[in-house]
Amino acid sequence: MEIALVLAVPLFGGALLALLGHKRWAPELNALMSLATLAAAALLTARVIADGPVTAMDEQFFVDPFNVFLVALTAFVGFTTALFSRPYMRIEEHDGRVNAARLRLYHSMYQLFSFTMLLCLLANNVGILWVALEGATLSTVLLVSLYRTPASLEAAWKYFILCSVGIAQALFGVILLYFAAERVLGPGGNSLLWTHLYEVRDQLEPTVLSLAFVFLLVGFGTKVGLVPLHNWLPDAHAEGPTPVSAVLSGLLLNVGLYAVVRSKVLVDGALGSNFSGDLMMGFGLLSVVVAAFFLSRQKDIKRMFAYSSIEHMGIMTFAFGMGGPVAAFAGLLHMTVHSLTKSAIFFAVGHASQKTGTQNMADIRGLIQQSPTVGWGLAIGSLAILGMPPFGVFTSEFMVLTTAMHEHSWATPFLLTALGVAFAAIFGKVQPMVFGETNARRLPHSPALVPVFVHLALVLMLGLYIPPYLVEWYRQAAALIG
Amino acid sequence: MEQPLTSQLVNLLAAFLLLIAFAMLSQRRILTLIKLFAWQGAALAVSTALVAYSTGQAHLYFSAALTVLLKVMLIPWVLHRLIDRLDVRWDVETLINIPATMLIGIGLVIFAFSLAAPISEMASMLTRSTLGIAMASILLSFLMMIVRRKAVPQVIGFLAMENGLFFAATSATYGMPLVVELGVALDVLVGTFIFGIFFFHIREQFDSLDIRHMEKLKED
Numbered sequence: 001m002e003i004a005l006v007l008a009v010p011l012f013g014g015a016l017l018a019l020l021g022h023k024r025w026a027p028e029l030n031a032l033m034s035l036a037t038l039a040a041a042a043l044l045t046a047r048v049i050a051d052g053p054v055t056a057m058d059e060q061f062f063v064d065p066f067n068v069f070l071v072a073l074t075a076f077v078g079f080t081t082a083l084f085s086r087p088y089m090r091i092e093e094h095d096g097r098v099n100a101a102r103l104r105l106y107h108s109m110y111q112l113f114s115f116t117m118l119l120c121l122l123a124n125n126v127g128i129l130w131v132a133l134e135g136a137t138l139s140t141v142l143l144v145s146l147y148r149t150p151a152s153l154e155a156a157w158k159y160f161i162l163c164s165v166g167i168a169q170a171l172f173g174v175i176l177l178y179f180a181a182e183r184v185l186g187p188g189g190n191s192l193l194w195t196h197l198y199e200v201r202d203q204l205e206p207t208v209l210s211l212a213f214v215f216l217l218v219g220f221g222t223k224v225g226l227v228p229l230h231n232w233l234p235d236a237h238a239e240g241p242t243p244v245s246a247v248l249s250g251l252l253l254n255v256g257l258y259a260v261v262r263s264k265v266l267v268d269g270a271l272g273s274n275f276s277g278d279l280m281m282g283f284g285l286l287s288v289v290v291a292a293f294f295l296s297r298q299k300d301i302k303r304m305f306a307y308s309s310i311e312h313m314g315i316m317t318f319a320f321g322m323g324g325p326v327a328a329f330a331g332l333l334h335m336t337v338h339s340l341t342k343s344a345i346f347f348a349v350g351h352a353s354q355k356t357g358t359q360n361m362a363d364i365r366g367l368i369q370q371s372p373t374v375g376w377g378l379a380i381g382s383l384a385i386l387g388m389p390p391f392g393v394f395t396s397e398f399m400v401l402t403t404a405m406h407e408h409s410w411a412t413p414f415l416l417t418a419l420g421v422a423f424a425a426i427f428g429k430v431q432p433m434v435f436g437e438t439n440a441r442r443l444p445h446s447p448a449l450v451p452v453f454v455h456l457a458l459v460l461m462l463g464l465y466i467p468p469y470l471v472e473w474y475r476q477a478a479a480l481i482g
Numbered sequence: 483m484e485q486p487l488t489s490q491l492v493n494l495l496a497a498f499l500l501l502i503a504f505a506m507l508s509q510r511r512i513l514t515l516i517k518l519f520a521w522q523g524a525a526l527a528v529s530t531a532l533v534a535y536s537t538g539q540a541h542l543y544f545s546a547a548l549t550v551l552l553k554v555m556l557i558p559w560v561l562h563r564l565i566d567r568l569d570v571r572w573d574v575e576t577l578i579n580i581p582a583t584m585l586i587g588i589g590l591v592i593f594a595f596s597l598a599a600p601i602s603e604m605a606s607m608l609t610r611s612t613l614g615i616a617m618a619s620i621l622l623s624f625l626m627m628i629v630r631r632k633a634v635p636q637v638i639g640f641l642a643m644e645n646g647l648f649f650a651a652t653s654a655t656y657g658m659p660l661v662v663e664l665g666v667a668l669d670v671l672v673g674t675f676i677f678g679i680f681f682f683h684i685r686e687q688f689d690s691l692d693i694r695h696m697e698k699l700k701e702d
Contacts, residue, residue: 127662134669138676145680150687154696157633157680164640164673165627171647171666172620176601179654183604187539189659207600235699 002044003056006118009037013111021104027086030107034082041075049469062124066477071121077250077343078114080451084347085243087445091354094444097147112139120255124193126174137163144240155235162232170219176212180205201269213267213276223256225310227287237306242350249309250343254335261320280321285414287314292418296425300359301349312338319400328478330399337392337459341384344455348377351447355440361429366438375434377452382430384459386423392462488536495529496612503622507587508580512573515638516561522645523553530652541660548667557674564678575632583629587622594618616650633691637677644670
């Protein structure tokens with residue numbers, strides 16, 4: 001019941017905003033629908049806290065400790081981003097970058113994007129997960145090209161082609177998976193259900209599954225933005241509207257990684273070796289190192305933070321690849337704190353670039369003078385994402401590093417170097433943007449900075465204290481991922 | 483080994499599918515490319531129906547009907563409308579070095595067969611040898627997307643890849659569960675429409691559907 005509600009609200013919102021999205025109060029309606037989604041997700045979470053894992057609708061949907069916190073996170077960030085997008089898109093309209101018709105498209109697609117991501121997380125059927133993930137690409141591609149500038153069209157085309165081709169590889173992986181599952185579970189829709197597959201995972205054909213995993217990793221990995229499949233990511237983040245960058249980084253990448261990790265659990269059970277883990281560690285480490293070195297070469301502020309997302313997704317992929325309770329726990333925590341921190345940074349970045357009229361970092365100066373909240377938001381957010389204690393990112397990165405030292409000591413120098421390089425690059429570029437003489441203007445609508453500080457406060461809290469049920473979910477999910 | 487007639491027919495159609503994939507790779511005219519795509523859809527539908535007939539899987543008939551409706555009729559029609567509106571119906575693309583592309587294609591086919599060999603061993607009797615062909619046509623469509631420089635042929639390459647995937651599904655497993663197949667079909671349809679919208683935006687901005695204009699976003 002709660003699951004149906006979580007899915008129905010954004011779907012209905014998408015339809016509603018397709019009709020009313022051009023009205024003057026559409027941004028409020030958009031935020032309201034996202035709030036309703038968050039309320040439904042809260043109900044679902046309360047239910048899971050009370051009763052444990054649930055399935056619904058003939059087992060087609062399910063919630064377990066691994067996806068419940070992601071559902072809550074997706075609904076939460078979806079809501080705060082809608083709050084941020086309210087003044088942001090108004091200012092964009094004021095500046096003449098979008099018109100009412102495009103705002104209607106934007107609002108409708110924003111809700112549909114939430115729907116597809118929640119469907120992805122809640123679907124028990126691997127095939128439906130695939131369909132929903134492709135749906136997430138389809139619903140965001142027109143958002144990336146919303147400004148219709150040559151650069152944004154190019155970014156959207158790249159995003160569309162690369163992600164579609166990538167996800168087509170994943171479909172082949174799903175077909176292979178079904179091929180293996182069908183011999184054990186018999187034909188029909190139920191042999192693609194995660195819950196059924198997990199029960200028989202040690203009976204699945206290892207050769208087929210290892211090949212399937214390669215395709216699934218490449219396919220879903222494109223969505224995660226793993227190097228060398230990351231080319232779409234910086235462009236799509238830099239050229240689209242900032243709320244879209246925030247949800248892409250904060251939510252979509254997580255959902256892609258969720259699909260990869262679910263597949264890994266299955267394949268590990270069938271193979272009994274660390275084949276999938278090794279592959280993920282390789283891709284993860286490569287992403288961390290390559291992204292860190294690209295960071296210092298960036299001139300566009302949104303591009304830089306997009307590369308930082310690739311780096312962090314690499315850290316998570318590496319953590320899940322190592323496996324074991326501590327690393328998996330760290331990976332899950334990192335998914336949460338990265339999502340909160342990165343979306344907060346994008347909120348601050350969005351207003352900063354509106355104030356200065358540019359995304360070029362060399363032209364953004366002295367934010368703190370004109371608007372202390374934007375300046376501090378960006379400064380604190382950057383420190384948090386760079387893994388400064390006492391923020392939550394520090395906790396998770398520390399756990400990943402100590403596990404790596406213990407079990408895969410060869411990887412530690414790479415990780416530490418990359419983290420150091422990333423620190424130097426981001427800190428060195430954020431500092432002059434925040435302090436110094438200002439060139440910023442006043443905005444025609446007052447910026448929404450409450451979400452920034454709410455997110456950062458949550459990240460700070462997760463660094464100091466994690467609520468017991470969250471710990472319990474992380475533990476159970478980590479035991480599942482193993 | 484004596485094979486039943488249906489199995490031989492499926493193999494024949496599989497060969498046909500591969501042939502069309504090669505033809506698409508070397509075809510310069512957009513109009514002919516769309517025709518080839520429709521033929522590929524038709525071959526896919528007939529082979530799906532044949533598998534349905536010989537195995538008695540009723541839902542495969544439905545899938546075959548869906549393929550005819552979507553990939554032989556609707557999408558080619560949409561593409562025809564699009565190239566008319568965009569006035570690129572008679573466009574001829576200059577392809578560089580077709581023989582080299584063909585040779586790479588042959589290499590891909592061999593690679594696909596060797597990759598599929600261990601899995602084909604386990605596949606059902608009826609469609610044993612077709613998994614390699616399915617994988618080969620996926621890779622060939624992939625190659626086509628890489629070598630093409632214009633938007634419309636790139637999209638046709640993408641749709642052809644989807645055809646290869648569907649063929650893989652029928653050949654390896656007698657088709658995916660119906661709900662998944664419907665979802666995939668919906669995605670493909672929505673995707674085609676979005677591509678269509680894109681063509682107009684791209685043309686408006688760049689005065690051409692040549693992707694070469696869209697290589698500005700690079701790391702420097």
